[in-house]
Amino acid sequence: MRLTFTVNGRKQEADDVWEGESLLYVLRERMGLPGSKNACEQGECGSCTVRLDGVPVCACLVAAGQAQDREVVTVEGLADFAKQRDEGGSASGTSLDEAKRWQSKPGETGTAAQRLAPIQRAFIDAGAVQCGFCTPGLLVAADELLERNASPSDEDIREALSGNLCRCTGYEKILDAVRLAAARSEEAV
Amino acid sequence: MDFLRPASWEEALAAKAEHPTAVPIAGGTDVMVEINFDHRRPEALLDLNRIGELREWEVGEETVRLGACVPYTRIIESLRAELPGLALAAHTVGSPQIRNRGSVGGNLGAASPAGDSHPALLAAGAEVEAVSVRGTRMIPVEEFYTGVKRNCLEADELIRAVHIRKADGPQQFSKVGTRNAMVIAVCAFGVALHPETRTVRTGIGSAAPTPIRATAAEEFLNSALEEAGLWDSGQIIPPAVARQFAELVSGAANPIDDVRGSAAYRRHALGVMARRTLGWTWEEFRGNERSARCA
Amino acid sequence: MGATRTPSNITQGSKAKGGIGESTLRPDGTLKVTGEFAYSSDMWHEDMLWGFTLRSPHAHAEIKSIDTSQALAQAGVYAVLTYDDLPTDVKNYGLEIQDTPVLAHGRVRHHGEPVALVAADHPETARRAAAKIKVEYVPLPVVHDEASALAEDAPLLHPGRDDHHAGHVPHPNIVHRQPIHRGDVAAARARADVIVSGEYEVGMQDQAFLGPESGLAVPGEDGGVDLYIATQWLHSDLRQIAPVLGLPPEKVRMTLSGVGGAFGGREDLSMQIHACLLALRTNKPVKIVYNRFESFFGHVHRHPAKLWYEHGATRDGKLTHMKCRIVLDGGAYASASPAVVGNASSLSVGPYVIDDVEIEAVALYTNNPPCGAMRGFGAVQACFAYEAQMDKLAAELGLDPVEFRQLNAMSQGTVMPTGQVVDSPAPVAELLRRVKAMPLPPEKQWETAGESADVRALPGGLSNTTHGEGVVRGIGYAVGIKNVGFSEGFDDYSTARVRLEVINGEPVAIVHTAMAEVGQGGVTVHAQIARTELGVTQVTIHPADTQVGSAGSTSASRQTYVTGGAVKHTCEAVREKVLELGRARFGSYHPAWATAELLLESGKVVTDGGEVLADLVDVLEGEAIDLELEWRHRPTEPFDLRTGQGNGHVQYSFAAHRAVVEVDTDLGLVKVVELACAQDVGKALNPLSVVGQIQGGTTQGLGLAVMEEIVVSPEAKVRNPSFTDYLIPTILDTPTIPVDVLELADEHAPYGLRGIGEAPTLSSTPAVVAAIRAATGLALKRVPVRPEHLTGT
Structure with a gap:
């Protein structure tokens, strides 16, 4: 089947999608957006968390056809999404052609760093990233938490992130990162 | 595999009538797991996401008509007063991401004995609004479950809504799992006090082939409360009565040993949860009575 | 090559000096938070095919026949391979013993063993084709524990063994056996005022790394292959892959892709050879990605173990002797079993001074899932048992468990049971002192300003099982010892x-x-x-x-x-x-x-x-x-096969934990409130990363203590191969983990550093269980502790 939807602010199209495919598969294998991760494909790890019409969901449990005409934000679009939220504007993103040509490039650490959402910056600074496989899903979930609740308690953070498994960090530095992002945004206000 | 995308409820009913083997998919939290892991290959998926009315609810005089696809998150946020037991149960479902997609309609459709909403529905009292092109029938939730992962829906029927009695007294829900979040029930228990009818209703999850009420426990407690005049006096429930209630709840279960827990533990845990949740609801009832008297 | 997604250079400048000792940030951090970091499952190539593995539904069976014709006939299928398609005489691989078939031949030895491979243009096409492969199995009797493995008529997992351990093991279903004898146990035992013995059990833990086994094999114009893969050791993979493909090593060009965690689970090969075989056969790039279900069959697990211990002590609290026997279940193939036996035996005494010991460790061949490397292997199992023994002894002697440990703690200069002198700092008593000195967390943190309790801070968490009823706090301590580096004479x-x-x-x-x-x-x-x-x-x-x-x-x-x-x-x-x-x-x-x-x-x-x-x-x-x-590093020696003597290890690593738990004693549910750790790291090259490693290792130990286990049926079938039923700690299960880092330089090591990754995984588990024992008064001889154990159901 054909699928048309919006990803990170850009209209995207995919053809010959098998009806049993998940949104996660379409993003990763057809859109060139592998940032959403495939750790469990059963809704138990949160590594594929994306925003579907603004709501954090596991992309592995959304049938591709259910994304028809809807808006998806992935970790690849998180920085723009956060920026536009701050500016009160609408989102834009990577075109399908750009996405398909995507390749991680050397030496762009410096420039990329300036394009990070506050929560992304905080994850790096707090040491919340080890293997990093859980990171994209955690970032989308944590960003949405801070959107709802600018100064969450530790228990609020734990509850909001209880659907995102991490096997490397023991979560302490993930808590640190969310606290850090919250504190920085308070300072900025 | 076909992917059917009805834009309206009428289209959905027509599609289901035409494709009786089509599997309805809403939040996808059960169906997609089975597809991803190659446990199921339905001939067609019937997507209900485009039907807005399924995500709406109406609060009536007696009941809440809860659209089949109202996500658990909305129940927690918006229906805590009307459906406190279901809101507590909804809060134990999976993770925030799952609660954003999963719904009571999905829980009923899957009819897993471990579904978290069942004990709360049983305790509150609910009817399932099952609809087909042939018409609508209201099925008391006790009669809805027919076996492990089986329900009494006909092949052409879809769940439109669940009509749940609005709480007229305190309700509680507890579930045991071996993790502090994101866990499937080893067993679960729901209890609802109905001061208007001076009855107590219960629901047991994951401890029998289907979700069940502990009817003997309910009957025992109803008469014990009545005989001692506790609904009027607001006195504490004597420990012996609570203990007997808990034992009868345990006895109502018919659990199995499986990878999540032993049958013996399930019976034991149900007794503990029954005693505790009864205590919590009764304390709340007494508190309300006291403050009502004070006011 | 056409359009691909593959790993690339990472350049990092640094504003500070960015040298050792600073908490420099990860150079790959930006790529990882933007989703651009290319993990092995993200590899992509134009025209690539998808590989899929058909696995055995039986734990032990003879394969009578395999018919692939219907699968091959399906549109979109490019290749179906079985054992008969392997290109050379080398048809097995293995880390140390080459006993693992690339594809099953005539017999499957464990549930989930690979039997056939499919390459197709879509994963679903490959799955449907695999379902059409007809395999005729005749089930065989199953070997599933020590008794059935060593029974007189036991089926042999690997008849006709000719590996280098075959000659010294007492039974062909024993992969390796390592005894260690030192001193005079009978005489020392006679001096003991109290003798304490116990039988302990450790369940099968899974690494549960989040990035599934995956990779991309791209056939080269020279007949070779480029393989993008997540592994722990590229050259070890290469040594095992190339001979099976019949290619010289230089024609198998391997590049490390992003690795989504490992923890030992990627020491063995998974889909590496399979992807290469399919790519070379089809002359197209082939990607294989396991889903979580398959991942549980795709890698080895931590050895489940049974451990028998006896310790003696004098009235004044000095250990006299120790006897132990450790039986590790290695499952169907050897994997790292010999090294696990070496660690379990040589570290079975723990970080204590005991001059008189009799030790035996064995690993079995069974039809259970193959077990091998996982963080702290061998030492994790032993630590759970000897630390339980220490608490038992302390209780028997009426001594404080921490003081009792300190009284017997090893230090620099201590002679290990292997005869090896510990020649760098071993601050065991100091680590215990530090972890005990940390302030305790406040009581009843679930109490809120209002009347209701915050269930998120209680056992059961969001499941709303208690508002404080039945909740009892307990505190427990443990300390452990782990070797660093490859041991026993390996050229590391x-x-x-x-x-x-x-x-x-x-x-x-x-x-x-x-x-x-x-x-x-x-x-x-x-x-x-x-x-x-x-x-x-x-x-x-x-x-x-x-x-x-x-x-x-x-x-x-x-x-x-x-x-x-x-x-x-x-x-x-x-x-x-x-x-x-x-x-x-x-x-x-x-x-x-x-x-x-x-x-x-x-x-x-x-x-x-x-x-x-x-x-x-x-x-x-x-x-x-x-x-x-x-x-x-400095060379090591093998352990003597009879006496266990030898300077087998390069360096030792120590960590101590204090666990504070709250147990709902009625429901048997546990909330770990705090898990404090003190560890000597020699020199912290990157303090932020050091603390992150310690916290992560600690949490894996917590998982083993209270929830993580692959449940294997008596028929040797895996019963819970999913994240629904194999549970790992969520952020609501994981407490605050304060870490006290000690830096006592090891003069033999670069910058004085000490390997740190594993030690915190050891003592975390026994500390949590000790705290649960303290809360409940139960003996608890098995991990993971289940609600059934705590409620007598």
């Missing part, structure tokens, strides 16, 4: 290539190793070492591949020590070359070139007095210095 070296050149007017160091970055932060540390040794700010980390010499495995807490050591060593040699160049070019201008100790700092050659002699840019003058060197 690493290789580093370092290139120093001027790029855009600035000196840049390019560090190229084959080290598998699995999340531990090795790439961060390599850049720090290069900055410290070469005085540069810009460091580029080249992707790890097989174009450079072996780095050894990212396991055994060894990479910072050994590959860090190799990077340091090579940088030092590069520095010498720089200074040679400098002397040749500028030596005549300043006498200090000949007389002073010279350093490289901030892009300059300086004297140890701080005088600047030249700019690196001028010294290099367009020339690049490029060296590739090997480095090895």
Whole structure:
């Protein structure tokens, strides 16, 4: 089947999608957006968390056809999404052609760093990233938490992130990162 | 595999009538797991996401008509007063991401004995609004479950809504799992006090082939409360009565040993949860009575 | 190559000096938070096919026949391979013993063993084709424990064994046996005032790394293959892959892709050979990605173990002797079993001084899932048992459990049961003191300002099982010892290539190793070492591949020590070359070139007095210095097969934990409130990463204590291969983990550092269980502790 939807602010199209495919598969294998991760494909790890019409969901449990005409934000679009939220504007993103040509490039650490959402910056600074496989899903979930609740308690953070498994960090530095992002945004206000 | 995308409820009913083997998919939290892991290959998926009315609810005089696809998150946020037991149960479902997609309609459709909403529905009292092109029938939730992962829906029927009695007294829900979040029930228990009818209703999850009420426990407690005049006096429930209630709840279960827990533990845990949740609801009832008297 | 998504260089500058000892941030951090970091499951190639593995539904069966014709006939299917399609005589692989078939031949020995492979144009096509492969099985009797493995008529897992352990094991279903004898146990036992014995059990834990087994094999024009893969040791994979493919190693070009965690589970091969076979057969790129269900069958697990211990002590609290027997279930294939036996036996005494010991450890062959490397292997199982024994002894003697441990704690100079003298700091008593001295968390943290309790801070969490009823607090302690690096005479070296050149007017160091970055932060540390040794700010980390010499495995807490050591060593040699160049070019201008100790700092050659002699840019003058060197730690010796004597280990690592738990004693549910750790790290090259490793290791130990177990039925079938039923801790299960880092240098190691990754995984588990025992008064001889154990159901 054909699928048309919006990803990170850009209209995207995919053809010959098998009806049993998940949104996660379409993003990763057809859109060139592998940032959403495939750790469990059963809704138990949160590594594929994306925003579907603004709501954090596991992309592995959304049938591709259910994304028809809807808006998806992935970790690849998180920085723009956060920026536009701050500016009160609408989102834009990577075109399908750009996405398909995507390749991680050397030496762009410096420039990329300036394009990070506050929560992304905080994850790096707090040491919340080890293997990093859980990171994209955690970032989308944590960003949405801070959107709802600018100064969450530790228990609020734990509850909001209880659907995102991490096997490397023991979560302490993930808590640190969310606290850090919250504190920085308070300072900025 | 076909992917059917009805834009309206009428289209959905027509599609289901035409494709009786089509599997309805809403939040996808059960169906997609089975597809991803190659446990199921339905001939067609019937997507209900485009039907807005399924995500709406109406609060009536007696009941809440809860659209089949109202996500658990909305129940927690918006229906805590009307459906406190279901809101507590909804809060134990999976993770925030799952609660954003999963719904009571999905829980009923899957009819897993471990579904978290069942004990709360049983305790509150609910009817399932099952609809087909042939018409609508209201099925008391006790009669809805027919076996492990089986329900009494006909092949052409879809769940439109669940009509749940609005709480007229305190309700509680507890579930045991071996993790502090994101866990499937080893067993679960729901209890609802109905001061208007001076009855107590219960629901047991994951401890029998289907979700069940502990009817003997309910009957025992109803008469014990009545005989001692506790609904009027607001006195504490004597420990012996609570203990007997808990034992009868345990006895109502018919659990199995499986990878999540032993049958013996399930019976034991149900007794503990029954005693505790009864205590919590009764304390709340007494508190309300006291403050009502004070006011 | 056409359009691909593959790993690339990562360059990092640093605002601070960014040398060792600083909490420099990860060079791959930005790529990882933007979703751009290319993990093995993200590999992509135009026209690639999808590989799929058909696995055995039986734990033990004869394969009568395999019919692939219907699968091959399906549209979109490019290849179906079975054992008969293997191209050479080499049809097995293995880390130490080559006993694992690439594809089953005539017999399957465990549930989930690979039987056939499919390549197709879509994963679903491949799955449907695999379902059409007809395999005729005849089930065989199952060997599932020690009794059934060693029974007289036991089926032999590997009849006709000719591996190097075959000659000394008492039974062919024993992979390896290691006894250790030291002193006179009978005489020491006679001196004991109290004797305590116990039987303990450790369940089968899974690494549960989040990034599933996956990779991409691309056939080359030269008949070779390029393989992008997540592994812990590229060269070990290569050594096993190339012979099966019938290719010389240089035609199997391996590149490390992003690795989504490992924890031992990627030491063995999974889909590497399979992807290459399909790619070479179809002459198309082939991608294989396991889903979580398959992942539980796709890698080895932690050995479940049964452990019998006896300890004696005098009334004044001195240990007299120890006897133990440790039986590890290795499952159907050897994997790392021999090394697990070596660790379990040689570390079975724990970090204590006991002169008289009798130790035996064995690993079995059974039809259970194969078990091998997982963080802390061998030592984890032993630590659970000996720490339970320590608490039992302390209780028997009426002593404080921490004081009792301190009384018997080993220290530098202690002789291990193997006869090896511990020749670097072993601050066991001090770690216990520190962890005990940390402030305790407040009581009843679930109490809120209002009347209701915050269930998120209670056992059961969001499930709303208690509002404080039945909740009892308990506190427990444990300490452990782990070896660092590969032991028992293994030539445990690493290789580093370092290139120093001027790029855009600035000196840049390019560090190229084959080290598998699995999340531990090795790439961060390599850049720090290069900055410290070469005085540069810009460091580029080249992707790890097989174009450079072996780095050894990212396991055994060894990479910072050994590959860090190799990077340091090579940088030092590069520095010498720089200074040679400098002397040749500028030596005549300043006498200090000949007389002073010279350093490289901030892009300059300086004297140890701080005088600047030249700019690196001028010294290099367009020339690049490029060296590739090997480095090895002190050699070790094998353990004597009869007595267990030998200097088998390179270095020891120690951590201590204090667990505070709250147990709902009625429901048997546990909330770990705090899990404090004190660890000696020798030298923290990157303090932020060190703490992260300790917290992560601690949490895996917590998981083993209260929830993690692969449940295997008596028929040797895996009952819970999913994240729905194999539970790992969520953020609501994980407490605050305060860490006290001690830095006592080991003079034998680079910068004095000590391998740190595994020690915290050891003592975490017994500390949590000790705290549960303290709360409940129950004996608890098995992990994971289940609600059934706590409620007597």
